[in-house]
Amino acid sequence: MQAIIRRSPAIRAWILLAPAVAWLFIFFLAPLVIVLIYSFLERGTYGGVVWQPTLENYRRVFDALYFNTFTRSVYIAVATTVICLILGFPMAYFIATRPQKIRNSLLLALMIPFWTNFLIRTYAWLTLLRTNTGLINVTLLSLGIIDEPLPLFGNDFAIILGLVYGWLPDMVLPVYAALERLDRSLLEAAQDLYAGRWQVFRRVIWPLSLPGVVAGSMLVFIPSLGAFVTPAILGGGKSLMIGNIISNQFLAAHDWPFGSALSMLMMVFMLVATLIYFRAVNREGGAGL
Amino acid sequence: MTAVTKPTTTILPESRASRQERIKTQLATLGLTGYGILAYLFLYLPIIILVIFSFNDSRSTAQWAGFSTAWYVEMMQDNQIIISLWNSLFVAIVSTAISTVLGTLAAMAMERYRFRGRLVMDAILYLPIIIPDIAMAIMLLLFFNISGIGFNTWRIELAGLRLSVPYSVIIGHVAFNISFVAVVVRARLAHMDRTLEEAASDLYANAWHTFWRVTLPMLMPGIIGGALLAFTLSLDDFVITFFTAGPGFNTLPVRVFGMIKKGVTPKINAVSSLMLAGSLALVLISIFLRRGDDRGGIEIV
Numbered sequence: 081m082q083a084i085i086r087r088s089p090a091i092r093a094w095i096l097l098a099p100a101v102a103w104l105f106i107f108f109l110a111p112l113v114i115v116l117i118y119s120f121l122e123r124g125t126y127g128g129v130v131w132q133p134t135l136e137n138y139r140r141v142f143d144a145l146y147f148n149t150f151t152r153s154v155y156i157a158v159a160t161t162v163i164c165l166i167l168g169f170p171m172a173y174f175i176a177t178r179p180q181k182i183r184n185s186l187l188l189a190l191m192i193p194f195w196t197n198f199l200i201r202t203y204a205w206l207t208l209l210r211t212n213t214g215l216i217n218v219t220l221l222s223l224g225i226i227d228e229p230l231p232l233f234g235n236d237f238a239i240i241l242g243l244v245y246g247w248l249p250d251m252v253l254p255v256y257a258a259l260e261r262l263d264r265s266l267l268e269a270a271q272d273l274y275a276g277r278w279q280v281f282r283r284v285i286w287p288l289s290l291p292g293v294v295a296g297s298m299l300v301f302i303p304s305l306g307a308f309v310t311p312a313i314l315g316g317g318k319s320l321m322i323g324n325i326i327s328n329q330f331l332a333a334h335d336w337p338f339g340s341a342l343s344m345l346m347m348v349f350m351l352v353a354t355l356i357y358f359r360a361v362n363r364e365g366g367a368g369l
Numbered sequence: 370m371t372a373v374t375k376p377t378t379t380i381l382p383e384s385r386a387s388r389q390e391r392i393k394t395q396l397a398t399l400g401l402t403g404y405g406i407l408a409y410l411f412l413y414l415p416i417i418i419l420v421i422f423s424f425n426d427s428r429s430t431a432q433w434a435g436f437s438t439a440w441y442v443e444m445m446q447d448n449q450i451i452i453s454l455w456n457s458l459f460v461a462i463v464s465t466a467i468s469t470v471l472g473t474l475a476a477m478a479m480e481r482y483r484f485r486g487r488l489v490m491d492a493i494l495y496l497p498i499i500i501p502d503i504a505m506a507i508m509l510l511l512f513f514n515i516s517g518i519g520f521n522t523w524r525i526e527l528a529g530l531r532l533s534v535p536y537s538v539i540i541g542h543v544a545f546n547i548s549f550v551a552v553v554v555r556a557r558l559a560h561m562d563r564t565l566e567e568a569a570s571d572l573y574a575n576a577w578h579t580f581w582r583v584t585l586p587m588l589m590p591g592i593i594g595g596a597l598l599a600f601t602l603s604l605d606d607f608v609i610t611f612f613t614a615g616p617g618f619n620t621l622p623v624r625v626f627g628m629i630k631k632g633v634t635p636k637i638n639a640v641s642s643l644m645l646a647g648s649l650a651l652v653l654i655s656i657f658l659r660r661g662d663d664r665g666g667i668e669i670v
Contacts, residue, residue: 306501
């Protein structure tokens with residue numbers, strides 16, 4: 081027996097993997113399969129399910145109420161990603177062009193929010209944005225700059241702001257990693273060949289930073305679409321996203337099959353969006369990737 | 370005296386075009402720096418304001434009424450918060466210990482061996498990182514509800530407090546942390562010089578000895594990095610804990626969420642500041658441990 085183990089690398093690998101794989105099969109893959117199965121079952125009268133296969137849960141997703149929330153969530157996630165890219169790219173470029181020493185401090189300063197609690201960073205914005213008691217409105221009102229509190233809270237604006245704030249470092253870090261690898265001599269070569277600033281960016285910097293942009297966009301888009309905390313806190317209870325609807329099915333409505341169907345659709349949508357995005361970027365990148 | 374000393378070397382008169390170009394470049398540099406400063410202000414101002422108002426001498430989180438540490442005193446006297454804090458630490462320590470061992474073993478298998486099913490395992494290991502936490506949370510909620518396992522509690526006495534921690538929370542935390550540990554340890558393994566291990570086995574060290582005396586010490590920075598990440602993620606997690614805890618069990622983030630839902634007070638700011646200090650300490654520890662290691666924090670992402 082021992083001889084077999086010693087001789088076969090595959091068996092040794094599986095022994096090493098076994099505990100982690102067992103854990104993930106039981107506590108990750110099995111739950112995933114359960115959600116998939118439940119999404120095709122009928123809801124029981126008092127919570128639970130009836131073992132009767134149906135497509136009704138998936139059809140219900142297209143009811144106006146839920147479908148609107150779905151499309152709004154997609155809109156919020158896309159807007160968040162685009163804004164993070166617009167804000168994050170120059171930030172990454174700024175960091176990448178600093179001298180080594182400053183660059184390390186700047187990276188550290190970026191890592192700190194990344195390691196701090198997301199809930200708390202969202203709460204910080206709650207104290208700033210609240211309609212009548214938020215710092216921004218209170219200050220602006222007391223300075224007499226505005227007469228009415230600005231609608232900063234309980235809407236899509238607040239949610240997008242909270243998400244951008246929460247996920248911006250996730251965009252900056254991979255873009256920075258790509259820019260840092262960028263060969264400076266390429267920029268000089270382009271300039272020597274009389275490329276204008278815009279052309280250097282469009283033809284050299286942008287295509288070479290695409291892998292970072294793709295990674296960053298995914299890191300922002302996926303958690304934004306599945307957001308739960310941000311809309312729950314900054315949405316003011318009315319501006320809800322798909323994550324909140326899913327949670328309601330499990331915590332309040334006790335409609336597990338419908339909640340399961342919503343989660344499955346959300347994950348499939350994320351997968352499809354990711355694939356389409358990768359393809360589009362690959363085409364755009366051409367030789368750059 | 371306003372005498373201007375003339376430069377001794379003659380400088381060719383700058384052409385108009387190149388001068389314009391130079392000014393444009395300077396403006397662009399200036400703009401970029403200004404933008405960078407603004408961007409960092411955007412990241413830090415909300416947190417700084419949050420901390421400032423934790424010291425406010427009034428119930429408001431928007432109007433400054435003088436310095437006070439009353440909210441911290443109130444926080445320390447709130448038994449619910451203290452219990453939540455210990456719950457958080459207990460869950461984080463236990464789940465980090467388990468996921469570090471499992472994740473490290475898995476990383477060694479993935480990085481050191483080629484075997485059938487490796488690509489599938491790769492995908493399975495990455496899934497918990499990619500999947501949004503709300504999806505993972507309801508998956509686990511459903512699983513624990515149906516299987517009936519997990520909602521039993523682990524009763525312990527810690528710091529004179531009686532804690533009862535549902536196994537489900539620990540199980541869930543391990544489930545997402547294994548993958549993060551595996552990623553960090555694999556990165557270390559991939560960069561590790563294998564000649565020392567080969568030398569050890571050339572010198573007739575058996576596999577076990579080589580592992581304990583050579584591989585493990587060299588791998589240690591990766592393992593500690595992975596454990597620190599797991600510990601941080603576990604402490605910070607709200608969504609998965611919220612859905613898998615069942616009623617009555619709070620970690621600190623879950624407690625904070627409940628407090629926010631009831632109403633904003635500087636007491637929440639005080640708890641938040643405490644958690645911020647904790648995260649900051651963890652970041653500093655991880656940097657301290659990574660000193661001399663040439664790879665930056667980027668790899669964790």
